Amino acid sequence: QPQSSLSVTWYDELQLLKSRAKGDVATLWKSIESHPMTEYVVPKCSKCGHTFPDEYDGSHTSTEKDILHGIFEVEPNAEEIEFICGGWYRGPRKAVTFKLTCTDCGTVQRWYRSFHPKIILNPNPCWGRLCGEQEDLKAVLANYADITLRQSVPLDWDHTWSEYKTTTDTTEKNPVWGVVDNSARNFAV
Numbered sequence: 719q720p721q722s723s724l725s726v727t728w729y730d731e732l733q734l735l736k737s738r739a740k741g742d743v744a745t746l747w748k749s750i751e752s753h754p755m756t757e758y759v760v761p762k763c764s765k766c767g768h769t770f771p772d773e774y775d776g777s778h779t780s781t782e783k784d785i786l787h788g789i790f791e792v793e794p795n796a797e798e799i800e801f802i803c804g805g806w807y808r809g810p811r812k813a814v815t816f817k818l819t820c821t822d823c824g825t826v827q828r829w830y831r832s833f834h835p836k837i838i839l840n841p842n843p844c845w846g847r848l849c850g851e852q853e854d855l856k857a858v859l860a861n862y863a864d865i866t867l868r869q870s871v872p873l874d875w876d877h878t879w880s881e882y883k884t885t886t887d888t889t890e891k892n893p894v895w896g897v898v899d900n901s902a903r904n905f906a907v
Contacts (some may be wrong), residue, residue, distance in 0.1 A: 728755055728839055743865060744896055747882040750859050751898040755839060761846030767896045770818050770829075772808060772848060783847035784808060788819035792853060798830055805831040805850045849878050856880050883884055 724797045728767045730751065739746035739884035761770045761870040771787055772894060784790065791814045794802045815830040829846055832838060833854045839848055847855075855868060857880070 728859070729862070731755065732841045732859060743835040743882065744884055746863060747860075747865055748895065748898055750856065750863065750865075755850055755901060756856055756859070757847070758762075758784060758852060759843075759845065761816075761818060762844040763818070763823060764827050764842065766820060766823040767844070768820050768822040772846070788821045790817040790819070791815075792817045792828075793884040794830065795828075796827070800838045801832045801834045802830045803833045805848075807831060807848065822832050853878050853880055858883070866893075 730834045734749075735749040735753065736746060739749060760772050763770075770789055788824050789808070794813065794815045798815055802815065803811045804811055807816070813830070813831075815828050815865070815868060818829055819825060819826050827844075830837075830843065831848070831850060833851070834856055835858050836846045838851045838855045857867060857869075860880070860882070868883075869878060870881055871878045884894045
């Protein structure tokens with residue numbers, strides 16, 4: 719759901735969220751965290767909406783399970799190469815493109831992990847944005863909003879999240895960090 723019918727860019731949206739927060743860092747960060755542009759989106763078929771699962775149960779190797787779901791690693795093309803990055807998608811991956819073949823309708827499309835906002839903010843509702851992309855985008859937005867973040871990456875769990883500094887006091891020796899990500903809340907406390 720758009721936050722404003724007048725906003726046309728992520729920067730416009732961010733400015734709107736900043737004005738609504740009236741200088742309150744926690745309110746602003748919660749608004750950014752809950753905004754549709756930062757939500758978790760599993761890659762989907764562009765024709766029928768079938769989702770390509772982002773997890774596997776370990777009963778097969780990652781590659782065997784990928785094939786069952788129509789997921790194949792392919793080399794990036796010239797347009798993709800400058801934006802692509804490695805990361806976790808159904809297991810650790812180098813910088814690759816995924817050829818996604820829908821098991822319901824046969825549509826073939828390409829998808830890849832990226833750290834670049836131009837790719838992460840792809841308006842196609844079928845383009846995936848997993849927790850790594852979410853956090854990369856949130857870091858960019860936090861920078862524009864003058865919010866200090868730190869990244870949390872647990873050693874025994876495939877997830878990452880941001881914590882925001884709850885005050886703007888730069889002289890504070892022991893800052894308080896806020897967590898908005900509900901999936902991380904109990905883990906991080």
